[in-house]
Amino acid sequence: MTPARPALRGTHHVALIGSDYARSKRFYTELLGCTVLDEHYRDARDSWKLDLALPDGTRLELFSFPKPPPRPSRPEACGLRHLAFAVDDVADWQSYLNAAGVATEAIRVDEYTGRRFLFFADPDGLPLELYEVGGV
Structure with missing residues (x-):
């Protein structure tokens, strides 16, 4: 049992x-x-x-x-894919990160939840995601 x-x-x-x-x-x-x-x-x-x-x-x-x-990231490697942080407003974060010199991908919408999200990378290329859970 x-x-x-x-x-x-x-x-x-x-x-x-x-x-x-x-x-x-x-x-x-x-x-x-x-x-x-x-x-x-x-x-x-x-x-x-x-x-x-x-x-x-x-x-x-x-x-x-x-x-x-180095961590293989692209093409995506087996293992941890990315680390996602919950935020209130993805667009606010995108503006903030871009102003600080951090490149971000375009804001996308999760096809299943309708929530907005975007990807960027830390200084070593680790993929990070911001996922909108509140606010807008």
Whole structure:
């Protein structure tokens, strides 16, 4: 007999690796507005670990490692496809990101939900999505 399925409680964190720690830290804190919870240099790994928080309690862990290999993104590789953030107004974010020099794709509409979304990339090319959940 199979035991009862335990319950998932939500997303605790998503772990990211940046090729340039300072650049990635600025991107996620200053540009996207994530809150720094904790930051540690791990001497044995020659690596930084930065714990960031989103307003809903989800965490991002930003790591640095010496010479990480590039992440295959295009054509899309098997594995994590993208990281999506919930926002009130996709167009406001597109204007903000473009003014900050971050290229974005055109705003699209989800054919199933009717919600607007757009894609852009972090400094290492990790695909990020903004998905409109409220506001407009």
